[in-house]
Amino acid sequence: MRYAMAVDTRKCVGCSDCVVACQTENNVPIGFCRDWVVEVMDGTYPQLEIEIRSERCNHCVNAPCVRCCPTGASHIIDGGIILVEHSDCIGCGACMASCPYDARYPHPDGYVDKCTFCVHRIKNGLSPACVAVCPTKCLYFGDLDDPNSDVSTVLKKRKFKTLIPEAGTAPQLYFLI
Amino acid sequence: MASRRDFIKISAIGAGVLAVGAGAFKVIKVLSSSEEIKKLVVDLKRTPTYCEVCFWKCAGWVYKNSEGKIWKITGNDEDQHCNGRFCPRGTGGVGMYYDEDRLKSPLIRVEERGKQVFREATWDEAFELIATKMKDISSKYGPESMALFTHGSGSGYFTTLLKAYGSGNIAEPSYAQCRGPRDEAFFATFGEEAYSPEITDIRDTRCLVLIGSHIGENMHNGQVQEMSDAIDKGAVIITVDPRFSTAAGKARYWLPIKPATDMALLLAWMHEIIYNEYYDKKYVEKYCSGFEQLKAHVKDFTPEWAYGITTIKPDQIRKTAKEMADASPAVIVHPGRHVTWYGDDTQRIRAVAILNALLGSWGRRGGFYRPAKFALASFPIPAFKAPARTWQDIFPGKYPIASSPVSNALIDASVAENNPVYPVKGWFVNGTNLIFTIPNQANTLKAIQNLDLLVAIDTMPMEITGWADVVLPECTYLERYDILRVSPHRKPAIALRMPAAEPMNNTRSAYWIARELSKKLGLSGYFPFEKQEELLDWQLQKAGSSLEEMQRIGVKTFERDADDLYFAEDENVEFSTDSGKIELYSAFFEGAGFDPLPKYVAHEEPAEGFYRLIYGRAPMHTFSRTSNNPNLTDLMDENSVWVNPLVAKEWGLKSDQYIWLKNQDGIITDFSVKVRVTERIRWDSVYIIHGFGHAQKQMKRCFGRGVSDTQLITNVLVDPLMGGTGMRSNFVTFVTEKAEQEVVS
Numbered sequence: 024m025r026y027a028m029a030v031d032t033r034k035c036v037g038c039s040d041c042v043v044a045c046q047t048e049n050n051v052p053i054g055f056c057r058d059w060v061v062e063v064m065d066g067t068y069p070q071l072e073i074e075i076r077s078e079r080c081n082h083c084v085n086a087p088c089v090r091c092c093p094t095g096a097s098h099i100i101d102g103g104i105i106l107v108e109h110s111d112c113i114g115c116g117a118c119m120a121s122c123p124y125d126a127r128y129p130h131p132d133g134y135v136d137k138c139t140f141c142v143h144r145i146k147n148g149l150s151p152a153c154v155a156v157c158p159t160k161c162l163y164f165g166d167l168d169d170p171n172s173d174v175s176t177v178l179k180k181r182k183f184k185t186l187i188p189e190a191g192t193a194p195q196l197y198f199l200i
Numbered sequence: 201m202a203s204r205r206d207f208i209k210i211s212a213i214g215a216g217v218l219a220v221g222a223g224a225f226k227v228i229k230v231l232s233s234s235e236e237i238k239k240l241v242v243d244l245k246r247t248p249t250y251c252e253v254c255f256w257k258c259a260g261w262v263y264k265n266s267e268g269k270i271w272k273i274t275g276n277d278e279d280q281h282c283n284g285r286f287c288p289r290g291t292g293g294v295g296m297y298y299d300e301d302r303l304k305s306p307l308i309r310v311e312e313r314g315k316q317v318f319r320e321a322t323w324d325e326a327f328e329l330i331a332t333k334m335k336d337i338s339s340k341y342g343p344e345s346m347a348l349f350t351h352g353s354g355s356g357y358f359t360t361l362l363k364a365y366g367s368g369n370i371a372e373p374s375y376a377q378c379r380g381p382r383d384e385a386f387f388a389t390f391g392e393e394a395y396s397p398e399i400t401d402i403r404d405t406r407c408l409v410l411i412g413s414h415i416g417e418n419m420h421n422g423q424v425q426e427m428s429d430a431i432d433k434g435a436v437i438i439t440v441d442p443r444f445s446t447a448a449g450k451a452r453y454w455l456p457i458k459p460a461t462d463m464a465l466l467l468a469w470m471h472e473i474i475y476n477e478y479y480d481k482k483y484v485e486k487y488c489s490g491f492e493q494l495k496a497h498v499k500d501f502t503p504e505w506a507y508g509i510t511t512i513k514p515d516q517i518r519k520t521a522k523e524m525a526d527a528s529p530a531v532i533v534h535p536g537r538h539v540t541w542y543g544d545d546t547q548r549i550r551a552v553a554i555l556n557a558l559l560g561s562w563g564r565r566g567g568f569y570r571p572a573k574f575a576l577a578s579f580p581i582p583a584f585k586a587p588a589r590t591w592q593d594i595f596p597g598k599y600p601i602a603s604s605p606v607s608n609a610l611i612d613a614s615v616a617e618n619n620p621v622y623p624v625k626g627w628f629v630n631g632t633n634l635i636f637t638i639p640n641q642a643n644t645l646k647a648i649q650n651l652d653l654l655v656a657i658d659t660m661p662m663e664i665t666g667w668a669d670v671v672l673p674e675c676t677y678l679e680r681y682d683i684l685r686v687s688p689h690r691k692p693a694i695a696l697r698m699p700a701a702e703p704m705n706n707t708r709s710a711y712w713i714a715r716e717l718s719k720k721l722g723l724s725g726y727f728p729f730e731k732q733e734e735l736l737d738w739q740l741q742k743a744g745s746s747l748e749e750m751q752r753i754g755v756k757t758f759e760r761d762a763d764d765l766y767f768a769e770d771e772n773v774e775f776s777t778d779s780g781k782i783e784l785y786s787a788f789f790e791g792a793g794f795d796p797l798p799k800y801v802a803h804e805e806p807a808e809g810f811y812r813l814i815y816g817r818a819p820m821h822t823f824s825r826t827s828n829n830p831n832l833t834d835l836m837d838e839n840s841v842w843v844n845p846l847v848a849k850e851w852g853l854k855s856d857q858y859i860w861l862k863n864q865d866g867i868i869t870d871f872s873v874k875v876r877v878t879e880r881i882r883w884d885s886v887y888i889i890h891g892f893g894h895a896q897k898q899m900k901r902c903f904g905r906g907v908s909d910t911q912l913i914t915n916v917l918v919d920p921l922m923g924g925t926g927m928r929s930n931f932v933t934f935v936t937e938k939a940e941q942e943v944v945s
Contacts, residue, residue: 034428036416036446038819039835040288046831047272047294053834064444068844068879069456073449156274158285158421159428 025167026102026140027195028154029174029183030077034161037062037075041153041162045079048141048152055128057138058153074200077153077162080105080126080138081186081194088118088127096134102166103195104142109134123190140164167195247700248276248754250685252353252677253289253296254822255374255396256421257685258282259755260290262678262700270297270678270700278755280422280689281397287419288820288835295831296659296676297701301899303661303673304705313649316666323708323716326670331720333653333669334365337626343367344589345625346653347610352631353682353697354657354674354710357727361714362628363584364723369591369624371607373637381924382535384601385549388786390562391776394535395571395688402426404566407436407527409520411462411552413536416446419819420537436527438520440465443814443842443887444880453520459812459885460542460803460928461510466551467800468506469521471498473558478525480560487773488557490785490796497797509800528559530566543917543926546601547798550786554798557782563767570767571688572760577742579735581726594620599923600792606923608638608916614647626653630710631674635663636824636891639913639927657713660828661898674710675703681711681732684739690765693757694743696736696750794921803929805884810864810931811847812885815909824891827902838906840876842887848877851934860935861886861907865914868935869907870895886932 037060045057058079065072082105089097089105096111097118107118107127112134119127119135130136141151145164149155154162165172170179174197183197246261251273259279265271273293277284286293306326307318321329337345343366348358350372359370375383383393394400402408403426415427427447431437437451440462448454457465473479474495484491503514524531533555539545561567591605592598594613599606611634613620614627627648638644648654648667656668665671678700685695703709715727729735737747745756767773777783790796806812820835821827841861843853853859858872871893881887892906909927917926 033450034431036424036428036450036819038288038416038419038424040286040291040819042835043288043291043820043831044272044274044286046834047291050271053830056834064878064880066879068444068882069454071444071449071454071879073444073446073880075446075449156285156291158282158287158419158424159416160285160425161428 024102025195026082026104026145026165027167027174027197028079028140028151029163029177029197029199031159031161031163031177031181031199032074032076033199034159035060035075035077036159038158040156040158041077044152044156045138048144049139051136052131055130055136057128057136076198077157078124078126078186079153079196081124081192081196082138082140083195084193085191087121087123087192091117091121093117100142104140105137106139106142107135107137109136123187123192124194247698248695248751249273249677249697249700250695251286251290251293253293253826254419255352256281256287257687257695258286258290258421259685259695260286261754264700270294276695276754278753278757279695280691280693280757281687282421283425285421285425287421287424289419289822289826289832290421292820292826292829292831292835293678295829296826297678297704299660299828299830301661301828301901302659302704303665303671303707305673306706307671309669313654313669314645314667318671323706326672327717327720330653330655330670330717334626334721337652338366341623341625342588344369344587345623346628347371347613347624347626348628348630349373349607349610349632349634350628350630353677354630354714356683357711357714358628358630358657360581360726361718361721361723364582364718364726365721366585366587368587369605369610371591371605371610373607373632373634375604376602376606376608376923377540377637377639377925378538380540380602380604380922381545381919382537382539382549384603384922385546386535386553387603388601388777388783388788389550389553389557390782394568397422397687397689398535398537399568399571399688400426400532400534401566401569402532403429405430405435405527405530405532406566407438407524407531409438409440409524409531409533410447410451411440411466411534411536412541413534414441414445414447414816415534416450417819418537418817436523438523442882442885443816453516453523455512455516455520456882458509458511459814459882460805461800463544463548463551463798463800464501464506464509465512465517466548466555467498467501467798468503468517469524469555470494470551470558471501472503472518472521473525473555474498476521476525478521478528479558480528483529483560484558486770487775487782488784489779489781490783493785494554494797501800509802524559527566529561529564531559531561532556532567533559533561540919540924541926541928542803543919543924543929544801545919545924545926546921547795550789551798554784557784562782563773565766569690569765572690572692573688574686574692574694574743574758576684576686576694576739579728579738581728589622594622594624596621599919599921601789601794602922608918608925609923611638611644611647614650615643616650623650625651627651628655628657629664629668630657633658633662633664633824635667636908636910639910639916639925641911642914657710659707660825661896662824663894663896666896672713673705673707674713675707679703679707680709681736682709684736691757691760693755694740694745694750695755696747698733698751789921792921806931807864810933812928813861813863813909813912813930813932814885814887814928815890816887818889821889821891824894824908827891827894827905828899830901833901836889837902838874839889839892840874840906842876842878842881844881844883845877845879846883848875853877853934860938861912861932862935863912863914864931867912867914868938869893869911871904871907872938873907
């Protein structure tokens with residue numbers, strides 16, 4: 024089992040619903056977030072292009088955050104999901120420094136927090152909160168080992184890219200272009 | 201009161217109680233992610249609602265956490281408005297409930313208007329004062345001198361109250377400040393409006409034309425969803441906008457039009473479609489009248505003619521006209537929603553309606569569908585006595601085709617110098633922040649100073665509540681029952697809103713407020729049910745459901761009476777126009793003294809050193825009402841002014857620099873605004889998001905953040921047909937230094 028997410032940049036309107044839904048679902052304190060939206064614009068008026076991306080932890084196969092964690096709080100579970108065991112986290116911030124995607128934030132209660140792919144939901148057959156809420160249905164989630172999952176299906180059909188592939192982390196967030 | 205932050209601490213950590221007397225380490229220990237996960241999967245009680253953060257009114261579920269506190273709101277899968285997916289504002293609706301700046305108690309003004317000195321009062325005291333003043337106004341001027349300005353779910357109750365009292369002067373700013381020109385234009389053409397939610401069949405369209413409409417930034421949920429579906433299916437999107445909107449970024453064609461020239465483009469498209477015989481001949485012949493007059497009218501409006509006006513190349517105009525024709529009838533020239541731009545807006549939207557008629561999209565799959573609406577039974581109440589005088593008697597002959605009272609006309613009727621036939625001396629204002637809604641703020645404030653009574657009913661301290669004599673704190677939609685939602689859609693449906701929590705502080709539902717006031721005015725017969733849920737159950741039983749069932753399911757969808765979502769092949773359709781046809785040529789307009797066919801009129805252009813002020817929406821905010829919502833402010837807490845790099849260079853402006861804006865009448869914004877240098881805006885315009893620049897100090901999170909476009913809209917071009925306030929003819933320049941000054945508005 025290998026969980027992954029695909030983000031259709033052609034459909035995303037950058038509304039940030041994924042951000043609010045994650046915050047309420049996971050009780051992320053206001054002022055912090057586990058996912059966010061990036062807008063990249065290119066060109067000169069009126070020859071313009073824009074790419075809008077909903078981003079979050081890439082749940083990398085080769086995850087520097089896990090390797091550098093001194094306490095083992097950052098760990099990988101079945102399906103490749105990377106979690107932080109809050110009780111084992113000493114808040115040292117090594118994982119935050121090692122993450123090429125800036126996907127982690129220091130929770131005010133002293134531990135580092137990040138996207139969990141809503142593991143509590145997927146265990147119950149639900150999709151992550153951001154995927155479930157997205158009004159444009161631009162987020163696809165599922166098991167890459169299952170050829171019929173939403174994410175496998177869309178990755179077979181469409182061109183995609185990953186972010187900062189040169190970091191060698193084998194990220195599992197795919198951006199449809 | 202628990203603030204949002206307190207709430208987060210308690211529920212996220214689940215250890216608010218444990219923390220007492222425990223070391224910090226222990227607290228963290230309890231908070232392991234596995235503990236958190238266990239907590240989140242508990243089957244939580246959910247209650248149905250429909251959203252009140254905007255007018256789309258999506259139906260959803262309010263979930264509570266294990267402490268019984270409101271946790272999250274999600275969409276109801278059965279709901280056609282949202283298909284189980286709420287937008288960011290609806291998801292962030294929890295912030296409306298937890299906002300610690302909410303109004304908490306009835307307030308009575310104790311010093312002069314606008315100084316914002318109030319004392320807390322009991323509900324009874326507040327009602328007594330309002331009733332006494334209303335009786336005074338009625339005996340001195342007549343009951344028609346009371347007006348209601350309203351928006352949202354409370355509207356129905358206060359409308360009943362005002363009608364029972366004897367006034368029909370009930371205005372929704374959503375008419376004259378927003379969609380009014382569109383509804384009148386579609387009514388004149390098709391005998392039917394475009395409705396809300398709009399009856400645009402976007403999910404099945406092959407070509408979507410957006411003129412200034414920025415779907416995706418305006419987060420009209422169902423439409424955004426369907427636009428996304430259309431993108432998936434490869435539909436052609438054509439956007440016309442001086443700004444590279446999000447939708448423009450998704451479009452095959454972006455026409456970066458010179459602002460205020462849309463009419464020329466629309467006429468050129470008609471010319472192309474008619475003279476190339478692209479139009480749906482069978483449809484036009486069968487359903488439309490006035491084709492020959494239209495054909496003669498647009499004869500000279502060639503793409504070359506339009507190029508000189510719009511700066512859109514003839515080739516682009518031709519190509520896009522052909523795209524529309526190729527997709528016909530599965531094409532939508534979108535009617536837009538906020539269309540009060542240049543004062544000739546009804547005529548511009550008439551041109552949009554005519555284009556749709558030529559393309560045969562009205563009543564067709566992928567064009568506009570036929571809506572169905574559930575007919576709810578109304579409980580018998582005494583008949584309203586027809587008011588002796590209507591709003592049209594105030595300024596005779598003005599705005600002859602307006603089908604709803606015009607808010608700005610009622611405000612003008614409160615200013616003595618305008619010589620109204622009779623004055624408006626009392627205002628009820630519910631759920632609309634008139635200071636930010638109505639352009640020309642000086643005029644609104646002058647009107648307010650002339651009133652004998654101003655009652656503001658709201659959940660938040662807004663600018664308008666600061667000017668009120670009596671402030672009545674409404675509870676939010678999450679704390680009350682409300683009328684059943686029965687909006688037009690593809691299928692008839694009912695949605696229920698019920699309280700997920702008790703009203704916070706000393707707040708009350710709009711229904712309760714209206715009913716209690718009715719008692720004071722001797723009009724209680726109009727509100728026969730003490731509890732609104734009794735009325736809802738009565739209505740639901742008549743509809744073959746029950747309150748109990750709706751509490752469980754939230755939304756009930758019914759089948760249409762007939763399979764008539766679209767016109768059948770060769771169906772004989774009787775349109776609700778005078779002629780029974782789609783009127784390309786409007787005899788109705790002609791009879792009222794207006795152009796029967798739309799004409800291009802040149803609009804004022806910015807002077808040297810000034811730029812046209814264009815404003816719009818952000819997907820995470822609704823008007824000015826969400827600016828203090830903690831969840832939504834977290835996503836966007838101020839607006840910025842978009843400036844083209846060429847302009848920025850000329851003025852030496854840099855991104856993130858704070859400046860003030862000054863308009864053509866010398867009005868300088870109260871607050872400063874961040875510059876965003878971007879290629880996404882034309883060099884002759886600047887752009888800001890509406891709803892920021894609040895001067896109401898009691899909204900601590902948003903006070904003084906960003907600037908208000910309404911403050912800069914002092915040149916108002918009123919549509920002579922229906923009274924709409926055209927607000928896109930204001931021009932601003934940049935001020936980089938400004939002396940400190942007390943904010944008074």
